[in-house]
Amino acid sequence: MSQVESSDEGNQFGTMSGVFTPCVLTILGVIMFLRFGFVVGQAGVLMTLGIVIASKLITLLTALSLSAIATNTKVEGGGAYFLISRSLGPEFGGAIGILFFSAQALSVSMYVMGFTEAAAGYLPAGISPTLVATLTNFAVFACVVIGAGWTLKLQFFILAAIVASLASFYFGAYQSFDTHMLSENFMPQFDHGESFWTMFALFFPAVTGIMAGANMSGDLRDPARSIPRGTLAAIGVTAVIYLSQAFLLAGSRPRSALVENAMVMSDIAILPAFIAAGVFAATLSSALGSMMGAPRILQSLARDRLYQVLQPLGVGSDRDGEPRRAILTTFLISQAAILLADLNTIAPLITMAFLVTYGLLNLATFYEAITKNPSYRPQFKLCHWSTSLAGAIGCGLVMVLIDWRWAIVAIGLVAGLHAYLSRIDVKSDWGNLQSGLLFERTRRNLLKLEDELYHPKNWRPFVLALSGTGFSRPHLVVFGSWLTSQTGVLTLGQVIPGELDDRHRRRDSQERILHSMISEHNLSAFPAVVVAADYIAGVEALVQCQGLGRLRPNTILLGCPLTVDRMRVFGGLLRNLEGLGRSVVVLRRMDEPDNDWVAPRGTIDVWWRGRANGELMVLLAHLLLENPSWQNRTLRLLRVVDTDAGISEVRSHLDGLLREARIAGKTKVVVSSDPASAIQTTSRDAALVFLGMEPPEPGQEDEFFFRTEQLVGKLPRVALVRSAGGMRLES
Template identity: 30%
Template sequence: MRVYGTIFLTLMAFVVFVGVKYVNKFASLFLACVILSILSIYAGSIKSIFQPPWFPICLLGNRTLANGHFDLCAKTMNINNVTVATKLTELFCGSSNFSSGSCDDYFLSNNISEISGIPGAASGILSNNLWSTYLEKSDILEKSNIHSSEVLGSKSKLHLYVLADITTSFTVLVGIFFPSVTGIMAGSNRSGDLRDAQKAIPVGTILAIITTSLIYFSTVILFGACVEGVVLRDKFGDAVNKNLVVGTLSWPSPWVIVIGSFFSTCGAGLQSLTGAPRLLQAIAKDNLIPFLRVFGHGKANGEPTWALLLTALIAELGILIASLDMVAPILSMFFLMCYLFVNLACAVQTLLRTPNWRPRFKYYHWALSFLGMSICLALMFISSWYYALVAMLIAGVIYKYIEYQGAEKEWGDGIRGLSLSAARYALLRLEEGPPHTKNWRPQLLVLLKLDEDLHVKYPRLLTFASQLKAGKGLTIIGSAIQGNFLESYGEVQAADQTIKNMMEIEKVKGFCQVVVANKIREGISHLIQSCGLGGMKHNTVMLGWPYGWRQSEDPRSWKTFIETVRCTTAAHLALMVPKNVSFYPSNHERYLDGNIDVWWIVHDGGMLMLLPFLLKQHKVWKKCRMRIFTVAQMDDNSIQMKKDLAIFLYHLRIDAEVEVVEMHNSDISAYTYERTLMMEQRSQMLRQIRLTKTERDRETWNSSRC
């Protein structure tokens, strides 16, 4: 059969290769044969009401016997008035002698009966066939309404019965049957050959679905009303000597069904060999998947020669497998995946209300598309959950590959529209109230200085910002250019691209903002005031330590740094000024040992402890130890302060060493001393009012934010 299948596949591929116009000519002939075969089934079903065909099957008790092993459905027969054993008896007893002890117990305990496999539509067997009868592999096909002995019989005689070759269930049968109803995209796949595709595809597709659905439903009911259940479940026709059940039921001749089935199969094959290569060629021409680019080429008239060759090779794999039960679930997965994404795209575009979503077919609703998507997803897991996972994994890999290659067409990417709507919704939610203390994280505005060639002067600022990304906060890289915006727009674009390239090198995920102002400090002030959007605004400003201001020709060059500090203070933002940032480690270095020292002289709310903690989450600083230094006067209880600070860090779940440095009054001011000891005094007050541990932890953290 593999040889015959390969020959017919080669012939069909040759017809498609010659040209689509020949496929259309053959299609009319094939369609006529299919219609005649369908009409013959309806005619045969009507005829079976008055004159059902004789289609005998042999039962032993309620078990169905394989008809290929014997010629007479009886235990004995009369020859010349002499009762002799039949071949069936010899098969179950090993000889023609009933008294032999080798006879099968089930054979001796049950009678043999012969019934019609097609009793006709008036027989009333529809009520028996309404209920499902799933079988395990190697189960015997049994007729439910016939009494039989409960004797099991010999296992060595099982080959004489009709057995189930696979374990069946609703999910397995859905996966096998579904590929027969997957032609709804045939018109879309050949849209390039239609005169008015926008009008023809909706009308043709809907009419095709309605027609085929009526035929499928009606034939299922007719088969259930005319044919015995054991015959319907006899996959290879063992009980009826390999005869065609539907061919026997049809009128006027079984050959109508044979010819119709053959041409129907050829028509479906030609349709697939015509549509699939064109779809593959369109994908290749769009350059969505670069390694498929070769399949975008074809003949001078546009016929997809290379795509047809690949399609034929894939079809040949199915022929070589030679098992419909294995191939059908795989086909179902990819058809369902296709329909799932079509429904998903329609639902998402409708919900997003994107201006470019203007379908000509107006009778649709997003809920219907979402329902279709859900049904497709459910059917994928119902038919075969492991195939479904593999198909989804393949689809995900292809999507990420396309995303990695950066393929974009003029019709855009719907995921970006979804991301835009989600971002808008999230920003509006952030506006509903002030951020909670537990959600605080450093949202950085990194102010970069550019040289005369618009290159980043201190790229390690970006490196340091990327090493703080454990906070998962906002990062905005800003820079100011002196000049007039109308004249400096090109410089802005060049600087923006330079900064983005540097951000990619340093693996900084964030946004870039370059402004033009008459003075640099004015541009920096604009950045501090206006960067961010809604609730996504920076709360920390990072700028480099000023170098060379003493040697600058401009005697007021220092004023830029001072004004930046003042603007940051006026905006109530935190300020970070990394000194000697050029000596900071790159992302490729590793500190195997060392300390991160924090001098907690003025109680700043805990930010000085949070930043080293975030640094330690990065691989560069992961091995470093964190040390907290605080200041006390000579006559203070340094031991108690160290103990209280250690408890405070424990409650904050920060692993650090604590050191208390004692200084004279002349070295520190009273204000610094007072602010440093505020934590100890507040902890003592909380113990006095006897708050619970949870409340003390919350109050301690709130005090650290003051």
């Protein structure tokens, strides 16, 4: 699944027109002209400064993270969605994409409502505000449909109007400034139901405009250069404006005027008409910016094919790639909000959505930094993992402090979408940092494991099963999976006899076949294929080279040779494996079940002859019983004695072994002078029989073969075990 490329180059805007101006116009919008006086009147100068600084700090930290990621990858359309999805993966990207698009679409309605509220004083009485808002929303929609190029050119005239209105306000505030009034408005005076956090929630949407430039990333000439410079410059300029306004508003009008008069800036300005023009320009420009940004997020999300229902919205116009279908969708959402909500209701919702987006953007940058992935080479050097982490934590804390209930809703929505995308298993070809994060965590854990002193309590089965292609010896694959699926590691090994120079293609092919089988049966396993001069040399090479540091195979799972000729070679392999310090399990199976993956019925019988091999046999039997496929089976710990005299003592010893090992099972003592006959008779209906063994001495392979055959007889499933130690039942 890849980002569909447009056949056209589209628009190519620079830092000033594509980032700085859209950010400034969105930040200096409806909140500044119509709600900032209310914030100052309620929170006072002191807390207002805290609100502005805290908001700017969060957006500054987020902008640093945004700049780092933007200078580390080729930025396409979609802004924050694109950056988050390419870092945290399609699941997080798809979840945040929906939320971020919705916030931008709702921002359109917020700015349109702000325009309508400001225009109410200039319209004839009786005109419906909803009608005015609807007509304004349609006009914004029409402007954006014409194209981003025309809209971005219009923004310079809007910027000039805002500069003129600010100049009018500053001159008027200078003339009417009173230090006594400033002192009266310095401390907070909250009305009932208002607090620092309600004012923060009301103000924060004003600073969310930092994404206005990033949302146009697909239309920028050089996103990696323009996004950092334009965004940071916009944050700095607007911070100075808001901080200075807090002092000027508090020193120019009493608290009652600040709280009750939404157009208090007009009363203070030397030329009130300029304020009206600024309000109209700011609200319309912010609405235009959001109406341009939201469809590009939706288009990028649709083109990534994460949601089938959204795919038609990824189509761009033939001439310049404009997302006109997505623009229409944005218009319909904003119009629904205009009909169903008001300005004070929408602002906190937008705040939560943006805080979640900013938090994940910071988190993505934090993970990119700490994984030390060689591909993370941002040109922007002012971002550190600590600043990204601080930004993520700050966003989370502010969400909870503003309204923990809405915070849970927002986080729950992201979690739900993430779970949905994980369940449908979306595929992407752009990569993400999950593998890098796992690699770094694994690397650190391996290094720690290397320095840890080994203790038998920590023994786990790391099984190397010599399974061939997997399809040729399925019983080894299944048995290895049963032993390791809950607590261990399984490697499926195959040896290809021959020379590497004419077998390497076959080696690659066989490794792919093993991968396919592992995937088909959903195994927790790894493939390992080697080319060697002969089979024995290949097995020994696999045993010695598999693993990393302490994490290496401790148990070798082999099939049992059923002819004396093969045993002559096999005996030498057993001796070499013992010399390498590996435990060996030789699986001898005489039956041919219809389905290898179904565990046979019956008990698991462990024939005890001492701790040398017995401890490993009991532990392996316990691991089988822990597997869901072997539930409702019973472990039996058995021993053969020559006479009745020792039954009680041996039985007590076996019971004590299971009790100290904390393993459930039954014990039985069999009296017989013929151990082979006793084993075959007692365990004829067992699902699996564990027997200990010792590798044959050189030259004794034939005798070893016949002795083993006599011992197991016609038992259908037998595991012959040679333990290399390293575990204790009591641990």
